[in-house]
Amino acid sequence: MVEARAEFGIGTRVLSVSAVGRLDAAAIADGVPGIALMEAAGAAVAERAQVLAQKGGHVLVLCGPGNNGGDGFVAARLLAGKDYPVSLVLLGERGTLKGDAALAAAQWAGPVLAALPGDLDDVSLVIDALFGAGLSRDLDGAALAMVESVRSARLPVLAVDVPSGVDGDSGAVRGAAFEAVETITFVALKPAHLLEPGRSLCGQVHVAQIGAGEAAIAAGLAASMPPLHHNGPDLWREDFPRLTRASHKYTRGHAVIVSGPATKTGAARLAARAALRIGAGLVTLTSPAAALAENAAHLTAIMLRRCEEPDDLDDLLTDERLNVVLLGPGLGVGEPTRDRVAVAASAGRRLVLDADALTSFAGGARHLAGLIAEGGGEAVLTPHAGEFARLFDDTKVMQAGSKVERARAAAALTGAVMVFKGSDTVVAHPDGRAAINDHGTPYLGTAGSGDVLGGLIAGLLAQGMPAFEAACAAVWLHGDAGLRHGPGLIAEDIPELMPTVLRSLT
Ligand SMILES: NC(=O)C1=CN([C@@H]2O[C@H](COP(=O)(O)OP(=O)(O)OC[C@H]3O[C@@H](n4cnc5c(N)ncnc54)[C@H](O)[C@@H]3O)[C@@H](O)[C@H]2O)[C@@H](O)CC1
Numbered sequence: 001m002v003e004a005r006a007e008f009g010i011g012t013r014v015l016s017v018s019a020v021g022r023l024d025a026a027a028i029a030d031g032v033p034g035i036a037l038m039e040a041a042g043a044a045v046a047e048r049a050q051v052l053a054q055k056g057g058h059v060l061v062l063c064g065p066g067n068n069g070g071d072g073f074v075a076a077r078l079l080a081g082k083d084y085p086v087s088l089v090l091l092g093e094r095g096t097l098k099g100d101a102a103l104a105a106a107q108w109a110g111p112v113l114a115a116l117p118g119d120l121d122d123v124s125l126v127i128d129a130l131f132g133a134g135l136s137r138d139l140d141g142a143a144l145a146m147v148e149s150v151r152s153a154r155l156p157v158l159a160v161d162v163p164s165g166v167d168g169d170s171g172a173v174r175g176a177a178f179e180a181v182e183t184i185t186f187v188a189l190k191p192a193h194l195l196e197p198g199r200s201l202c203g204q205v206h207v208a209q210i211g212a213g214e215a216a217i218a219a220g221l222a223a224s225m226p227p228l229h230h231n232g233p234d235l236w237r238e239d240f241p242r243l244t245r246a247s248h249k250y251t252r253g254h255a256v257i258v259s260g261p262a263t264k265t266g267a268a269r270l271a272a273r274a275a276l277r278i279g280a281g282l283v284t285l286t287s288p289a290a291a292l293a294e295n296a297a298h299l300t301a302i303m304l305r306r307c308e309e310p311d312d313l314d315d316l317l318t319d320e321r322l323n324v325v326l327l328g329p330g331l332g333v334g335e336p337t338r339d340r341v342a343v344a345a346s347a348g349r350r351l352v353l354d355a356d357a358l359t360s361f362a363g364g365a366r367h368l369a370g371l372i373a374e375g376g377g378e379a380v381l382t383p384h385a386g387e388f389a390r391l392f393d394d395t396k397v398m399q400a401g402s403k404v405e406r407a408r409a410a411a412a413l414t415g416a417v418m419v420f421k422g423s424d425t426v427v428a429h430p431d432g433r434a435a436i437n438d439h440g441t442p443y444l445g446t447a448g449s450g451d452v453l454g455g456l457i458a459g460l461l462a463q464g465m466p467a468f469e470a471a472c473a474a475v476w477l478h479g480d481a482g483l484r485h486g487p488g489l490i491a492e493d494i495p496e497l498m499p500t501v502l503r504s505l506t
Pocket residue numbers: 021024025034037038041064065066067068069070071130131132133134135136137138139140143160161162186210
């Protein structure tokens with residue numbers, strides 16, 4: 001799990017690699033010497049190393065040719081000063097080190113090895129200071145060999161900034177990468193600390209402040225636009241629905257969930273239950289005639305309404321109080337589903353489209369975008385990776401790069417808030433704002449879990465929460481329920497955990 005931070009206005013912000021470069025440059029321009037930043041970074045690394053290495057254990061520091069290596073030289077010196085036996089390996093020639101890294105290396109009085117020691121048996125901790133923000137190509141040669149040796153020796157690794165080989169912006173592995181037990185990064189999280197596979201390779205992530213100063217941090221934040229956030233309550237608490245003494249069920253919104261045919265109704269009921277539990281005042285499930293008995297047998301507080309044809313949905317939506325429509329779970333793939341989406345969109349309702357409502361537009365993302373734009377209502381789309389690929393395969397979205405960039409491109413194309421699901425769910429707004437969620441558990445990967453998430457989003461939209469914030473909140477609360485429950489979780493459990501989850505929301 002990644003620590004929350006609130007220092008210096010960074011709040012929930014995640015910074016791109018280039019923005020951190022700007023931030024460092026601004027700090028130096030403001031009069032903080034680069035070597036002072038590096039000394040602080042190295043000190044933070046040495047502090048964590050003392051926690052992770054056995055007391056007095058042998059620490060192996062792997063230094064690269066840039067400033068990441070410079071941090072390694074500082075950490076090595078400080079650990080040796082605390083009587084840890086330290087071996088330092090430098091990738092490349094000492095004479096070619098430049099700037100702050102050269103200054104840091106000059107302070108290191110111990111030997112500099114050109115390759116890993118043959119015997120790694122007594123190594124208690126490896127500090128990976130090969131490459132950080134400056135990784136510019138796939139690992140090969142000596143760097144690749146070091147990663148392979150350390151991995152096969154199963155040594156614990158403390159990574160400096162990011163595990164070497166992980167791309168800081170995308171979280172992708174370039175050739176090979178260390179797998180760290182802990183990663184210490186500086187000033188703010190980078191996307192790779194939250195996006196897979198980077199996130200899993202980082203282990204526990206710590207963010208250290210290194211004295212960059214508020215003005216430099218402001219410059220870094222300005223350089224990382226549109227903003228990317230680490231999802232958490234600080235991002236959406238202010239917009240979360242609040243009850244007043246005057247609240248009543250009609251002020252809490254009325255969500256419509258469209259059920260599939262007989263024997264395919266469970267998904268819609270899961271969504272409906274979630275919408276009610278998260279606080280929608282009323283929830284109506286629309287059902288084809290042949291599935292009415294099946295639905296009725298399982299519903300009590302949730303209302304049931306017969307809707308056979310798309311026109312029946314149109315009639316229902318003449319009641320303006322029905323302010324949100326969720327379509328997709330169990331609905332079936334094809335024209336009837338596309339027609340229902342068109343009806344709900346043209347009625348101007350806030351929409352949540354999931355599952356079959358997305359697959360029904362496979363290869364037709366622009367058609368869907370047109371429907372959403374026509375109605376003028378906000379929409380939230382919740383694809384998992386398979387649905388995302390089906391929807392955007394024939395568009396430039398798939399070439400957009402990282403998961404964040406793909407989600408942003410998909411949101412811009414469709415004009416909808418995108419909830420690109422997975423263990424690193426990304427929520428993106430058409431204006432480019434985005435958030436990555438790491439608050440969850442693999443136990444959420446269970447049949448119907450996504451249907452519940454759709455219902456939670458619909459329930460928050462019904463209560464008037466802005467779409468981006470509603471999506472972020474629902475994803476986090478869904479994850480929180482999963483974490484609270486853990487082993488044995490089934491989708492039905494998630495709505496039932498909402499009272500506990502919501503009560504603890506401060
Ligand atoms: N003032 C600053 O800029 C600060 C930087 N800090 C550290 O500096 C790091 C960034 O430093 P740099 O920008 O020098 O970049 P790095 O040290 O991450 O890497 C750049 C160097 O590695 C080489 N390189 C890149 N990919 C390679 C590959 N696959 N195989 C072989 N060589 C490769 C490059 O040619 C260059 O020499 C951060 O990650 C952080 O650890 C910290 O010291 C804090 C202050």
